[in-house]
Amino acid sequence: MADPAADPPPNPAADPAAQPASGQYFEAEPAVAALPRTIAVNVGEMQLTFATDSGVFSPDRLDAGTRLLLREAPPLGAGERRVLDLGCGWGPIACVAGLRSPAAEVLAVDVNERALSLTVGNAERNRAGNVTVARPDEVDPAHRFDRILCNPPIRIGKNALHGLLATWLDRLAAGGRAHLVVHRHLGSDSLARWLAERGHEVDRLVSRSGYRVLEVRPVGAPAT
Structure with missing residues (x-):
């Protein structure tokens, strides 16, 4: 089954996913009635099925x-075992990362209770047994990650977003790296500047249809 999102739109306004979700997907308890559904997702050679819902x-x-x-x-890489999906939603990043790297330990984190429940079920459905799910306050602050993957929740506002990223990027292990995707119309370039000002090494890996994939290394990491 073809995925209708196979070709990224040139403007995030054309993508319904870029718009605020009903009930605000970044709230712990979305104030919108549940409307469960199942979707097919093709990523490379993977053909996966996910349960989703309104409010995520x-x-x-x-x-x-x-x-x-x-x-x-x-x-x-072989040494990248501790992986964080920050803001997991219904779990596509966590599940794909877990399936691609069975030896990794993938932690999916979100504030949205509905999203967490969906990710638990979707990891089971897609047999991603190395995926675990947690609320942010359930994660040991001393835990360090070799890789962070994140499509940041831009709609929470700049100050809240900066606070969120500062908290979790500071949990990168020495030699770790984060990969973020943000559209330029939603502030990718200003976000990259802020990260660099904070002391991170930031590289733009790819730019396509306005979306930037940024690689971010820990503060104080040597330049590559």
């Missing part, structure tokens, strides 16, 4: 930004 990010399809991130983020 992009409930009708895999959004263009996440698709690009999954396509362009470098594969996990």
Whole structure:
């Protein structure tokens, strides 16, 4: 089954996933009635099935930004075992990362209770047994990650977004890296500048149809 999101649109306004979800997907308890559905998602040679619902990010399809991130983020290296999906939604990043790298430990984090429940079920449905799910406050602050994958929740506002990214990027292990996808119309270039000002090494891995995939290294990491 073809995925209607196969070609990222040139403008995020053309992508329903880029718009605020009913009930705000970044709230712990979305104030919108549940409307469960099942969608097919093709990523490379993987043909997966996911349960989604209203009140979570992009409930009708895999959004263009996440698709690009999954396509362009470098594969996990042999030493990259501790992986974080920050803002997991219904779990496409966590499940694909887990299936691609069975030896990795993939942690999916979200504030949205509906999203967390969906990710648990979708990991089981797609047999991604190395995926676990947690609320942000359930994660040990001392835990370090070799890789962070994230389609950031831009709609929470700049200050909240900066706080979120600062908290989790500071949990990168030495030698770790994060891969973020953001559309330029939603502030990718200003976000990259802020990250660089904060002391991160930031590289743009790819730019396609306005979406940027950024690679971010820990503060103080040597330039590559």
